[in-house]
Amino acid sequence: MRRSPIRELLAERGASFVDRNGREIACCFSDFEQEYAAVRDAVGLTDFSFTNRFRVAEEGLDVFDRYATGSVANIRFGRILHTMAVDADGYLESELYVANDDEQMILIAESLVIDEAVVSAIGEADPAAGLENISETTVLFGLDGFNAWAVAKTLFGPDVLGLPYMSIETYELNGADVKVLRAGKTSEFGYMFLTEAENGVGVWTAIEEAGAPFGLKPIGFDTHMALRLDGRFFNIHEEGAVVRDPLLLGLQWMVDIEGDDFRGRDPLMARREKGLTHKTIGVVTDGPKDALSPGDQILHGDEVVAEVVTSALSPTLNTRIGLALFGIEYAYAGLTFNKRDGSRIHTVSMPPFTAKSLTIRLDEM
């Protein structure tokens, strides 16, 4: 099992760990609602070192272009592409960030398959491309929350506030080079920090110190998954792992429809030609907080119209929220259905609320 280079420090902070596809992940540190509130109201720090990370010289970008469904070749300097990789049958394998960073391309993957399968899939595309697997020699941390911008400013100066969403820039922190990715999946301000593993403990503790005045807490990945759901960010580990077909998940925006070949393109495009039969839609319940669980059937009268694929408690909404796979004729927000136990299920537009971070203007920072 692959472990984080800063595992001991995470354990000291109270982390519990789980194994997910051969990767050890810090799943929680404290109470879920405290961790959730830290991100929505303050700031949270998460270890994403379980991701697969690769870099290749810019001239070798084809190796990523043939793996990712999006157009890696068209990523502008200093920018990040949010895309995915599918298997040979066109079903989800990995969710990707690919960054064009100063004469090199960096790929970060959250994957449903084991490390060896990711390495094999990318490496087989072009073994001579000079690909470097940096999953064990680097660390990746996520800083998310209403106050994340203030912590980033403390660490790197006001210049960091000018980074556009989905961009990458290198900064120095206590003598260590840190690549700052302006990206996140909670709908609050988000940054990711990529640095060499030997700098991991120093960078993590520097972020903790800078974040203390702003209410920073370490956040487990379990809480992050709930934040993704009610922030309406795709989660490959939840709805992605259940549904697997990116078309039913509404991920067409991650595909370069008119672009070059990528693994699994033909079967994916063949399904696209046939048209959608189902679609994932956001749902909430006004029943008890446990009244929405994966596998639950949603009815219109006596007809089964959908099945819940993922759910989580949303403290912001004070109810349980989820995604359900609806038959296409019923796949609309703003409708009310029921479950066999009589509880009502409402389909909702996602995300169902405006994150506090969207209310801050640049001149207020």
Added chain:
Amino acid sequence: MDKKLKAQIDERKAIIDTLKADLITRLNLSYRSEDLHEDVSLLGSGLGLDSLDALEVVLGIENSFKVKVADDNISILRSINSIVDYVIDYRSGREVV
């Protein structure tokens, strides 16, 4: 499907169809209407509209649906669905967010 539900779906579908066609044309998107999930983010990750695109979208909304959108109301541009919610609420006279 009962009549009330069908009427709700028909109203929403008509707005979605008009809005998607307008987005594809105005923004010169390479996607088909059915490729655009109604919850896809319009700003940032997702379709990645910039501020000029956002202005185009707002103009399109105002022209197509005869609604007014306040200059500082960025929240309705979260997704296609959030725009549809706005149009439905505006038409019904409910307070719009």
